[in-house]
Amino acid sequence: MSEWYTNEGKDSDVVLSTKACIVRNIKGYNFMPRLDDKECQSLLDTVDKEIDKNVYSGGNAADFDKNTVLKLTRLQILGREANQMANPDRKAFYYNDDVSVSIAVGSGEHLTVKAMAAGHDISVYKQAEKVALDLESKFDIAFSDTYGFLTSSVSLAGTGLKILYTVSLPAISKTEGGIAALKQRVGQYEWMIYPFAERGEISDSDVYIIASVNTLGVTEDELLKRGEMLISDVIKAERALRDEIAGNKKDQSQDVYGRSYGTLRYANMISRSEALQALGWLRLYHEYDDTGDIKISWNTINKLTMDILWEPEAPSVKSSQSIASQRFRAQGIRKILKGAD
Incomplete structure (x- = not known):
């Protein structure tokens, strides 16, 4: 199994990875929190029939053996510490050869498409969009002319798109007031920044997630443009402080x-x-x-x-x-x- 994150990535001195997530829900099914087990199984079966098994491996999460869970956790499909494996009989995960593109069923929303790349690489959006469009052609997707794509999570309603940059910021973290100033800057873009781990053994890793917030009333192009401007600012700030620390x-x-x-x-x-x-x-x-x-x-x-x-x-x-x-x-x-x- 390939390790997508070991590829050469742009701006990899600061940006560890770029991820695009697109969520969709299928008409005729309740949102996941209200879906009973019988309906959930019907959803899993319906989606499974339309997954191209020549492109994607995987299936029902309950059928994954221990080694598969360990690999998919490390390759960032099952969430940190495999937290997406809760209630595995109500979820399915499909992934391509290098595990850079995946489709999750029942993980928050009915369908979650995720594309990932090492370093700073916003082309992940196009990869995720291509898969999402293919799914939209196969299913009757919940959509409103007023609100856009309908989701159980209010923050995802509209485009259903979320962009996340994982960044390592040792210089900003070691500078007094550095993270506080960065949080203020990120907020000006109407994005958010939070530690990779809020507590526990790796809470002092100096690694942060920079993520988009709301999609309602914001077009995909606007969200992407704002994110690219923001991440460029972050890269510039981190490198400037590294110069200062290394020089002084x-x-x-x-x-x-x-x-x-x-x-x-x-x-x-x-x-x-x-x-x-x-x-x-x-x-x-x-x-x-x-x-x-x-x-x-x-x-x-x-x-x-x-x-x-x-x-x-x-x-x-x-x-x-x-x-x-x-x-x-x-x-x-x-x-x-x-x-x-």
Whole structure:
């Protein structure tokens, strides 16, 4: 199974991924919260008949084995820590060969099309739109001339489109008042920004989600244009602060950069938090390292970051921080970095 997020991506020093989600509902069925089990099974069967099995793998989530759940969690189909696997008998997931395009049935709305790409790549919208148009040709979609596409979530009514950029912002995060100022800036675009994880072991990852908010009364073109202007601002701001930190604190930054690489390359045990903090320093100073001692690509930095962010859920926080888990994580990181040398 391919790992779409390991591809070369534009602006990947700041933007980890770009995602476009388009939701649709089918006439004749209640919205998901009001759909009983019999109706839900009918919905799943109806959609399954129209899915091109030559293009998409997958099916009813209840039929996924443990390895499939782990892979699809890491490849960002089933939500963080597989949270979309709640009530698996009421959901289905279909995905293409590289898992960059997927169709979820019963996950929030009747149909959720998702297209994902590494780095800054708004072409994911066109990919998602193509799949959505194909589904619209096969089903009688709930639509209002006044409100646009009808959804159970008010924030998605209208176009049914949501754009999300996952960004790593170590310089802004380490600057006093940096995130607060950024939140204000994002709000001016009528978008939102929130931490990748609000709490828990990776809450200090310096990784954030920048997402569109409402679609009612906003055209797709307006939403996309606003998002592209915003993400360009964020990239510019993060890079400017990296320049400032690397310039004003070169010796300290270079020292922490080397120590961070050493921790990742040679540690026998490492927590998710410690690994992400080290990767944040690699990201911040990577472009400024002129020693030639550390050979690591943006692709490797991004793969490690994504692997740890989307690490499948451990049975408990305690077990995710256990000696065995930390050893296994460190071993995986060492293997990747050894191959990158």
